[in-house]
Amino acid sequence: MTGSQSSLRGANRALVVETVKRYGGLTQVELTAATGLSPATVSSIVKELLAAGVVDTRGTIRSGRRAQLVTIARSTGLAAGVDVGPRHLRVALADVTREIVAEQSLPLPAEHRADTTLDRATLLVVDLLERVGATLDDLVGLGVGLPAPVEPGTGLVTVRGVLRGWDETPVVHVLAKRLAKPVLVDNEANLGALAESRFGAARGYQDVVYVSVGAGTGAGIVLSGHLHRGFGGTAGEIGHVQVDPQGRICRCGSRGCLDTVVGYPALVEPLVVSHGTLTLRDVVQRAADGDPGCRQVVADAGAVIGGVVAGMAMVVNPQCVVVGGELAATGEVLVQPMREAIARRVPLNQIVALDVVPGELGVRASVLGALAMVLEATDQAAATGSADMADPSDVAGGDAG
Amino acid sequence: MSSTVAATRVPVLAIRQVSKRFGPVEALVDVDLVVHPHEVVALVGDNGAGKSTLAKVVSGVMAPDSGVIELDGEPVAIASPSDAHQAGIATVFQDYALCENLDVTANLFLGRELRERSLMRDGEMERVARGILRVLTSRIPSVRTPIAHLTAGQRQTVAIARTLIGSPRLVILDEPTAALSVAHTAEVLNHIERLRELGLGVVLISHNLNDVRAVSDRIEVLRHGRNNGSFDTRNVSQEELLAAITGATQVPEPRPSDVGR
Numbered sequence: 001m002t003g004s005q006s007s008l009r010g011a012n013r014a015l016v017v018e019t020v021k022r023y024g025g026l027t028q029v030e031l032t033a034a035t036g037l038s039p040a041t042v043s044s045i046v047k048e049l050l051a052a053g054v055v056d057t058r059g060t061i062r063s064g065r066r067a068q069l070v071t072i073a074r075s076t077g078l079a080a081g082v083d084v085g086p087r088h089l090r091v092a093l094a095d096v097t098r099e100i101v102a103e104q105s106l107p108l109p110a111e112h113r114a115d116t117t118l119d120r121a122t123l124l125v126v127d128l129l130e131r132v133g134a135t136l137d138d139l140v141g142l143g144v145g146l147p148a149p150v151e152p153g154t155g156l157v158t159v160r161g162v163l164r165g166w167d168e169t170p171v172v173h174v175l176a177k178r179l180a181k182p183v184l185v186d187n188e189a190n191l192g193a194l195a196e197s198r199f200g201a202a203r204g205y206q207d208v209v210y211v212s213v214g215a216g217t218g219a220g221i222v223l224s225g226h227l228h229r230g231f232g233g234t235a236g237e238i239g240h241v242q243v244d245p246q247g248r249i250c251r252c253g254s255r256g257c258l259d260t261v262v263g264y265p266a267l268v269e270p271l272v273v274s275h276g277t278l279t280l281r282d283v284v285q286r287a288a289d290g291d292p293g294c295r296q297v298v299a300d301a302g303a304v305i306g307g308v309v310a311g312m313a314m315v316v317n318p319q320c321v322v323v324g325g326e327l328a329a330t331g332e333v334l335v336q337p338m339r340e341a342i343a344r345r346v347p348l349n350q351i352v353a354l355d356v357v358p359g360e361l362g363v364r365a366s367v368l369g370a371l372a373m374v375l376e377a378t379d380q381a382a383a384t385g386s387a388d389m390a391d392p393s394d395v396a397g398g399d400a401g
Numbered sequence: 402m403s404s405t406v407a408a409t410r411v412p413v414l415a416i417r418q419v420s421k422r423f424g425p426v427e428a429l430v431d432v433d434l435v436v437h438p439h440e441v442v443a444l445v446g447d448n449g450a451g452k453s454t455l456a457k458v459v460s461g462v463m464a465p466d467s468g469v470i471e472l473d474g475e476p477v478a479i480a481s482p483s484d485a486h487q488a489g490i491a492t493v494f495q496d497y498a499l500c501e502n503l504d505v506t507a508n509l510f511l512g513r514e515l516r517e518r519s520l521m522r523d524g525e526m527e528r529v530a531r532g533i534l535r536v537l538t539s540r541i542p543s544v545r546t547p548i549a550h551l552t553a554g555q556r557q558t559v560a561i562a563r564t565l566i567g568s569p570r571l572v573i574l575d576e577p578t579a580a581l582s583v584a585h586t587a588e589v590l591n592h593i594e595r596l597r598e599l600g601l602g603v604v605l606i607s608h609n610l611n612d613v614r615a616v617s618d619r620i621e622v623l624r625h626g627r628n629n630g631s632f633d634t635r636n637v638s639q640e641e642l643l644a645a646i647t648g649a650t651q652v653p654e655p656r657p658s659d660v661g662r
Binding site for chain 1: 410540542543544545546550582583584586587588590591594598610611613614615616618633634635638639
């Protein structure tokens with residue numbers, strides 16, 4: 001009897017924490033409505049969580065009355081992560097314990113421009129801070145992922161033309177000027193690699209290749225636990241490896257790049273006659289639902305990408321290849337042909353076979369990586385400054401930043 | 402989900418040669434508009450281009466002077482908003498038309514409450530309301546909150562959620578992101594993507610070309626009450642759209658045999 005009561009209480013406590021996380025900040029009245037628990041239960045659970053340091057409360061005004069806003073407790077400041085994709089913007093806030101406290105995604109137009117998108121990213125960060133009852137003063141730094149190779153110091157795209165509308169934009173300076181906070185910028189696939197190797201499918205592996213498959217394809221490389229960006233930041237830009245010498249001209253200027261064969265237009269074009277005009281989201285959703293035509297397109301893309309990743313695996317010799325990005329939501333439809341293509345070309349290692357696995361963080365990998373990048377950088381700064389920050393053991397990855 | 406061939410799809414809404422005038426003002430002149438299921442069609446244009454008039458014609462608020470409206474290929478007469486609702490057309494107007502003093506559930510079911518004999522089925526309505534807000538992955542904590550206590554973004558969410566009561570085929574959104582913060586705009590755009598994924602036809606009326614280009618499949622430009630270009634969103638640039646909206650590019654007059662002036 002008491003056992004089942006205490007487990008019920010535990011479940012209610014988990015429900016309250018989960019609900020607070022989902023909404024960012026809620027008053028106790030709203031919490032009662034959102035969880036369906038009684039006001040007395042909510043009140044006593046909030047008290048308990050407050051004493052345990054899980055949540056924080058502060059005064060606020062709701063409908064003209066004083067109320068207690070309940071938020072997830074955070075220790076010393078928040079980091080913001082921004083993932084700029086070809087067709088979306090994803091912003092998340094996390095505290096130093098890597099706990100996500102607020103998150104929002106925004107669909108973007110094709111070929112969106114740097115000025116508009118960075119403006120919206122800034123406003124979203126401010127909106128999210130407000131949602132959790134925080135201000136810009138609580139922000140310790142901002143991490144940004146771009147779908148192009150970037151120079152870490154300035155945030156400039158290093159290869160002209162691959163991200164139209166962003167050439168000549170020093171993302172670090174633009175954002176640092178507006179927010180007056182440290183800003184770190186990296187490639188989206190590099191950040192995905194960082195996140196999957198810190199808290200995703202590649203936890204515990206030292207040498208990892210992360211492949212992000214979406215509107216374009218990119219890869220991030222982790223060597224001995226450190227992100228390898230390369231001299232010009234272009235390491236892992238496999239979207240521009242040539243796979244078809246007679247193919248189309250790519251926006252980078254070269255011919256038959258992987259992106260021209262398995263990029264957004266190439267993925268939806270073969271389906272026009274049979275399926276009508278589809279978006280990439282439609283293709284992913286239908287492939288996951290079992291539509292044969294969409295599965296075929298995704299599987300064929302997997303085989304081509306697998307061939308390129310095989311070459312990469314020969315050079316890098318990773319312990320595992322993690323597959324992420326928008327198309328990875330189709331699961332084995334994409335991963336199985338990649339695995340086969342890699343297995344066919346990479347010499348079998350008698351001791352440990354190369355794992356090819358789907359990512360665990362899904363489309364959030366890059367934004368989580370952006371948060372990890374900021375938090376690791378602040379940990380490092382704190383570790384070298386005063387020694388009061390815990391966890392200096394997992395400092396890595398910020399070497400070039 | 403059946404995969405239908407594009408060419409043979411029957412549009413959920415087809416407007417052909419619709420005209421509407423207010424005295425000397427030509428609000429709509431021979432306007433065409435086609436919306437398929439699982440498609441977001443954006444309607445853009447300057448102030449007074451006729452966007453909202455067209456929305457009102459389709460949603461039964463105004464009768465057109467001439468022209469044909471077809472739903473699923475059948476010509477229909479939409480004489481009143483309740484006709485439109487019967488036909489599965491749901492509209493969110495710029496002012497949301499919500500009741501401040503009523504809670505979220507009451508607003509969702511306003512005028513079409515679920516009843517058993519004469520009693521309202523409150524529990525059932527709350528259950529449906531919660532379900533719809535979940536489908537939209539909305540961030541409204543309680544369906545019992547009065548509208549007066551919600552933010553502008555949450556009100557827009559309620560207005561969009563209301564369109565999902567009953568079984569709509571077509572949702573018309575008139576300037577859903579005007580005057581919203583970026584975070585709220587983000588939520589509304591995600592809602593629009595959800596409506597599309599549910600297989601509905603969506604007409605999105607907006608001034609914001611960023612929002613329009615982010616979520617639409619096709620963009621129809623209206624200028625002085627006339628069609629002035631139809632664009633596939635994937636292939637159109639901001640510059641081409643601006644040119645069509647401002648009249649820098651014009652669609653040539655189509656039918657020389659046309660009567661009327």
